[in-house]
Amino acid sequence: MNLFAGIVSLDAAVHLPSEQVLAELRARLTRAPEARPDAHVTEAGAFFWIDFGLYGTGGVQRDPTGSVSMLAGDPLCGTSVGQLCAEWRARSTKALQASRGSFCGVHFDATERRFWLLTDKLGLRPLYYFQSGPLVVFASALRVLDGFSLVPGEGDLQAVTETACFGYPLAARTPLAAVRTVEPAQIVEITAAGLRISEYWRWDDIPVQNATPDEACAVLRDTFHDAVRLRLGSARRVPALLSGGLDSRCVVAGLRHAGAAVDTINFGPEGSADLVLGRKAAEALGTNHFEVAQGSHDFWSRLGQAHAQWHQHCGAQYEGTNARLLWTGEGGDRVLAPVNLSHAIVTRMRADEPDKAIATYMHAERSGLPRRLFRHAAREWIRRLPQAGVRAELERYDPPDRARRFHLYVLLNESRRNIYRHFEDLDLNQFELVMPFYDAEMVRAALSFPFDPFIGHELYYRWLSFLPAPVSAVAWQPYPTAPRCPLPLPADVRMQWSGWYSRAELREQRRSYLGLSHALMRAAQFPHWLLNRQVLAVARVLLCLGVQRYGYVFDVARPFVQYPPDERSSPQY
Numbered sequence: 001m002n003l004f005a006g007i008v009s010l011d012a013a014v015h016l017p018s019e020q021v022l023a024e025l026r027a028r029l030t031r032a033p034e035a036r037p038d039a040h041v042t043e044a045g046a047f048f049w050i051d052f053g054l055y056g057t058g059g060v061q062r063d064p065t066g067s068v069s070m071l072a073g074d075p076l077c078g079t080s081v082g083q084l085c086a087e088w089r090a091r092s093t094k095a096l097q098a099s100r101g102s103f104c105g106v107h108f109d110a111t112e113r114r115f116w117l118l119t120d121k122l123g124l125r126p127l128y129y130f131q132s133g134p135l136v137v138f139a140s141a142l143r144v145l146d147g148f149s150l151v152p153g154e155g156d157l158q159a160v161t162e163t164a165c166f167g168y169p170l171a172a173r174t175p176l177a178a179v180r181t182v183e184p185a186q187i188v189e190i191t192a193a194g195l196r197i198s199e200y201w202r203w204d205d206i207p208v209q210n211a212t213p214d215e216a217c218a219v220l221r222d223t224f225h226d227a228v229r230l231r232l233g234s235a236r237r238v239p240a241l242l243s244g245g246l247d248s249r250c251v252v253a254g255l256r257h258a259g260a261a262v263d264t265i266n267f268g269p270e271g272s273a274d275l276v277l278g279r280k281a282a283e284a285l286g287t288n289h290f291e292v293a294q295g296s297h298d299f300w301s302r303l304g305q306a307h308a309q310w311h312q313h314c315g316a317q318y319e320g321t322n323a324r325l326l327w328t329g330e331g332g333d334r335v336l337a338p339v340n341l342s343h344a345i346v347t348r349m350r351a352d353e354p355d356k357a358i359a360t361y362m363h364a365e366r367s368g369l370p371r372r373l374f375r376h377a378a379r380e381w382i383r384r385l386p387q388a389g390v391r392a393e394l395e396r397y398d399p400p401d402r403a404r405r406f407h408l409y410v411l412l413n414e415s416r417r418n419i420y421r422h423f424e425d426l427d428l429n430q431f432e433l434v435m436p437f438y439d440a441e442m443v444r445a446a447l448s449f450p451f452d453p454f455i456g457h458e459l460y461y462r463w464l465s466f467l468p469a470p471v472s473a474v475a476w477q478p479y480p481t482a483p484r485c486p487l488p489l490p491a492d493v494r495m496q497w498s499g500w501y502s503r504a505e506l507r508e509q510r511r512s513y514l515g516l517s518h519a520l521m522r523a524a525q526f527p528h529w530l531l532n533r534q535v536l537a538v539a540r541v542l543l544c545l546g547v548q549r550y551g552y553v554f555d556v557a558r559p560f561v562q563y564p565p566d567e568r569s570s571p572q573y
Contacts, residue, residue, distance in 0.1 A: 001051045001059025001072045002426055003037075005029050005144045006106070008045035010113045010192045011134035015043070021149060022046045025137070028144045030427040042066050044110045054321045054432050061085040066110030072140050073103030073125045073432075076230055076439075088116060093187070093200040100230065100440040104140055104182065115190045121201045121440045123184030123416045126423050130179045136190055141424050145179050152178045155563030157570060158385055163559040165367050165386040168417030170393055175563040184412050203408055204399040206447040213462055216449045220336070220442070221466040227439035228254035231327075237261040237318065238434075239310065240327035241303075242287065243268060244277030244477040244496070246460070247329025251436060252285050253468045255327065262287040263314055265326075267295055267306035269502040273477045273493040284470040290314065297501055297509040300421040304429040311431075324431040330419060331437030335446050337460040338410045339479055340364035346403040346455060349394075357406065358390045364481070372535050373553060381571045382530070404451050411443065457482040513543055513551035520554060520561045527560050529567045 005025055009016055016022065022041065026048045029037045037048040040062060047068050051059055058081035061069040069085035077084065077099040084095050088107040099120060104127035107116040115136055119127050129138040130151050137150055145151050156177040159169035172180045182188050185201035211219070232238070232255065240255060241248050242264035255262050264287040268274025275293060282289035290310045295302040307326055315323040333339050340361060348357035362368055369386070371379050390409065397408040415438065422433055436442065446454070453459040461483060464472050475487035477496055494500060501509065517540040520526070521533060536557060539550040 001049050001070065002054065002430075002432065003029055003140050004047065004049040004059075004070045004072055004106070005137075005139035005141075006045060006047040006070075007135060007137045007150075008108050008115050009134055010115060010136065010190060012044070012113065014134045016041075016046055017135070017150065024149060025144070028148060029139070029141075032427050032430075035427065040068060042068075042110065044113070045108050047108075050427065052321065052324060052430055052432075054324055056081075058082055063089075067108060068110070069105065069107045071103060071105040073120070074101040075099040075103045075120070076101035096185075096187075096200045100227070102435065102438060106138060113192060117182050117188040117190075118200075119182045119184065119186065121185045121203070122411060122438055122443065123182070123186075124419060124435070124438060126416065126420065127182045128174060128179050129182070129188065129190075130176075131190065131195070134192060141426065142174060142176075142179070142181075143424055146176060151176065153563070154178070155560070155565040157565035158389060160559045160563050160565055161369070161382055161385040162389050164556045165369055166414075166417065168413075168420055170389045170413050175559055177565075177569075184416075203412065203443070203447060204397045204404075206399075206444055208400060208450060209448055211449055213453055213459060216453070216459065217463045217466045219445055219449075220463055223439070223442050223445045224250070224436065225254055225257060227436040227442050229258050230439070231434050231436055232258055232260055235260065235322050235325075237263070238322055238325065238327055239263045239265060239307075239314075240287075241265055241329065242278050242282055242285075242289070243329075244272070244274040244281070245329070246464070246471075246476050247332030247437065249281050249285070249329070249471055249474075249476065250332060250464075250467060251327055251329045252281075252287060253471045254436065256285055256287075256470075257468050262327075263310070264289045265292070265306055265310050266290070267292045267302050269293055269494075269500065269505060271492075271494055271502060272500055273489065273495050274500065276490050276493050277475060277477055280474045281470075281476075284473045286470075288314075294502075294505075297505045297512065300425060303422075304425060307429065307431055325434050326431050327434040327436075329437060330433060330435045331415060332460075333479070334410050334415050334418075335437050335443055336463065337454060337457040337479075337482070338407050340481055341406055341410065341455060342481065343452075343455055345406060346452065349403040349406055350401075352402070354391055354394055354405075355387065358387050358394075361406065362387065362390075369556060370535075370553060373532055373556060375530060375532055377572055378530055378570065399447075401451055404447070407447075407451060407454070510543060510546070510551065513554055514540070516554045516558065517543065520557055523561045525561065525564045527564045527567075530565070530570075531557055531560055 037050050040047045055074045059071050077095040079095050087095050102120045102124040104119040104125040154177045159173035159175050162169045172183050185199050187198050189196045240252050264282045266278035270293045292306040292309050295305045345357045345360050369383050393409050394405045397405045475485050475489050478485050539553040542550045
């Protein structure tokens with residue numbers, strides 16, 4: 001299954017909402033006009049889902065007692081969906097502990113009126129819920145609950161501020177104050193007696209072993225190839241993204257090593273290193289390469305457009321649904337080489353100076369809030385909220401090496417943040433991402449070795465020599481904080497970190513910012529108590545004059561306007 005939503009009653013005396021409200025929830029599950037979600041409605045619960053057939057059958061399990069289990073994604077736990085759901089009925093977590101994939105699920109015991117919500121070990125597959133008395137509303141995409149008649153629209157100040165700063169809220173928060181998300185490896189159990197949260201897996205419990213860098217690379221290579229083969233199954237031909245970087249190249253090399261034919265897709269703009277180096281890598285790896293050099297300035301929209309164009313040209317050549325399982329290198333830069341986690345941050349974490357480490361990291365990430373955007377009375381306290389959120393997350397983890405706390409923060413917050421949009425638009429794009437770097441055994445293997453070699457791509461670059469030769473045969477586009485590529489880069493190309501988009505796409509981006517600025521400044525729910533509208537007006541004038549760099553101000557302001565927090569939730573109230 002791919003998407004689901006529903007509502008359950010934890011009290012036999014409390015009925016479900018009206019048919020009109022249930023129909024509203026069902027309709028919100030998809031924006032695709034041709035799609036109609038399936039439904040299962042009883043006196044105790046209403047369950048809606050969409051299945052593109054990508055993971056076989058059995059995503060919904062029902063039994064004569066009225067109990068229902070739903071599963072989206074693929075747990076890769078060695079058991080069938082039916083067996084997995086049977087374990088949930090027995091309150092067992094054995095299969096969950098063995099899982100390696102990305103998934104989310106719910107289980108409603110109609111007899112006990114007990115409701116489980118759970119997600120994978122990294123929380124990659126999102127799951128959201130809202131409780132109002134004995135009624136619980138849930139969905140695998142936030143947009144389903146955002147605007148639903150039963151869910152209050154007030155914003156969560158902490159979450160909205162984190163969204164403005166990082167692009168996504170931390171921990172279990174969502175921009176909607178009334179809605180929570182299930183965190184990595186969690187089981188949220190809700191009954192009439194209350195809510196209980198448990199964990200079936202802890203990443204900070206992984207024992208660290210002594211090993212030479214070469215021994216670590218050999219283990220990581222074998223685990224990576226195993227993760228690729230596990231996901232490949234019997235498929236002999238698959239589509240995969242192939243940029244000018246290393247992560248997607250390693251995945252394609254793993255697929256070729258496993259004997260699969262690969263259709264690679266690149267959507268880098270004309271004149272970009274992404275496009276040029278992706279083309280050269282495809283030649284070295286022997287793939288059928290497809291390029292889409294023009295598209296939206298928005299990354300996830302551009303990816304969707306590229307896959308749609310490729311599918312139109314090549315999808316008919318595929319058997320079954322493999323054309324809608326798109327392989328990606330997502331996660332390589334978090335599992336094997338957490339970007340911007342420098343030796344300075346490691347030193348400060350080990351010296352028990354987390355605030356200095358956070359400040360260093362946020363500076364490297366270029367994340368923060370522009371002071372003048374906020375009213376004078378709010379400037380200081382609101383700019384402290386994101387750092388407080390990161391600090392709280394660091395304190396939740398307790399690995400033997402304090403520096404590893406920051407790696408866990410990246411894995412358990414930034415990983416799911418980075419692919420949030422994919423799952424929000426799953427109803428429109430109708431393809432799934434296959435992410436072997438996020439295989440749970442791959443992550444476990446990485447965490448089982450000392451942390452220092454992972455900093456600055458040191459171990460990653462060494463690992464390349466353990467992979468098939470074509471991986472290192474072509475130059476790649478390195479991160480600014482990584483060592484230089486040992487091979488010469490092509491001349492006269494735009495690097496991703498300094499002008500990736502073409503001039504035409506930058507003009508489109510400017511028009512988009514102008515449209516956004518117009519909508520924000522005219523919004524009826526503009527939070528005047530918090531945002532300085534005059535700063536937005538000046539930024540809009542500068543945009544009109546062609547000064548592109550101030551467009552980010554509207555990205556920062558957007559969540560505060562979209563999810564306006566109540567002034568009474570501020571520290572100054």
